[in-house]
């Protein structure tokens with residue numbers, strides 16, 4: 001369970017050294033996207049259009065922040081992770097086309113995303129759900145916002161962060177998946193509990 | 200000044216308190232969970248939660264970015280005047296809170312997918328009215344995020360399944376939710392009454408403080424049993440394993456039709472945000488679960 005301080009851009013070699021349950025902090029650029037932004041990004045890929053933001057060797061954050069506009073400048077007030085499972089259906093195609101290195105979210109992702117991460121060289125990091133004040137504190141600047149027509153939570157926020165974390169590696173590039181491991185254990189425990197209740 | 204003239208300000212303060220400060224009973228339960236957690240990753244998650252709570256209080260910012268959909272529970276004395284204006288005042292408070300605190304705009308039209316931008320819309324926020332004797336006006340806000348709301352469930356059990364059936368249904372609901380509702384969570388469970396009453400009571404049960412078991416000892420016993428078995432699942436803080444999955448269980452019930460046995464479960468994440476105030480006559484306002492004003 002070692003500690004990694006990652007600075008974007010992050011290389012494939014670097015990401016492959018990271019193991020399940022390691023702790024990660026990120027410094028550099030992270031970009032938010034939720035359901036609607038993923039949907040639109042996929043339509044861009046299919047039409048061969050370039051995205052108006054760069055994810056290559058950077059981090060994607062499943063998050064819809066609380067923001068405030070002071071004069072012309074946006075400020076992030078609160079930014080914790082949203083449920084990553086909702087993005088499972090998009091992520092293989094998204095990873096392939098965007099070359100994202102790190103996905104930050106909560107609750108874990110499924111088998112298909114795990115396979116895609118091994119294939120394209122990416123990891124999934126869990127950020128504590130609800131830890132939005134801590135998240136916002138690590139955000140030093142809002143570099144820009146795209147697709148604001150999707151609404152504040154669904155827009156793409158391009159953020160400059162310093163020591164964003166602590167994040168726990170929950171999917172590594174070797175097809176290990178912490179949440180799936182725990183789910184299996186929980187299922188076994190549930191069967192035992194139910195058997196005991198039946199008496 | 201009439202009570203209704205104070206509603207906008209009081210409602211604004213309640214929303215503000217709720218999104219920034221957790222009630223003492225929730226904080227205490229999280230601290231206890233942190234002391235007792237044995238899983239290394241689980242303990243770490245609880246530590247981050249506690250740090251985040253302290254930082255939000257210090258900086259006076261929302262502790263979670265999902266500032267939810269607000270639900271207002273209104274207990275109005277029958278003597279209170281201008282009851283018909285109260286909802287309008289609360290809507291104003293909601294819009295002001297969205298702009299000034301600020302909150303994340305979360306009210307989306309399900310057909311056009313358009314976000315209203317100010318957290319108001321059709322049945323949003325929602326209002327639950329109780330008319331009680333007297334002349335006090337009590338307002339409670341519950342701020343409920345989407346992550347935990349997604350895993351609420353209702354089961355129409357067969358009456359013969361009885362108490363064992365309730366326990367199994369709750370365990371299934373908690374396991375199905377897994378990591379998604381940001382555990383440790385709080386469970387509101389309601390039995391009987393048909394689908395709408397059960398779901399409503401389950402959610403309302405989440406307003407009860409964690410250190411207050413049901414006043415009926417046999418129900419309090421069931422609360423304790425469900426608390427123990429759901430914590431044996433090993434889901435743990437944030438679903439990353441550990442012995443803290445549930446912080447508390449609150450049960451309520453209504454009488455049931457002989458042929459039905461509804462069981463509703465409402466989940467609340469650890470960010471269990473609620474705040475209550477009482478507006479008396481002559482402009483006296485008391486904030487009941489936070490002493491900030």
Ligand code: SF4
Nearest residue numbers: 130263344346381468
């Ligand atoms: S489930 Fe609760 S703590 Fe988690 S992100 Fe949603 S509102 Fe925040």
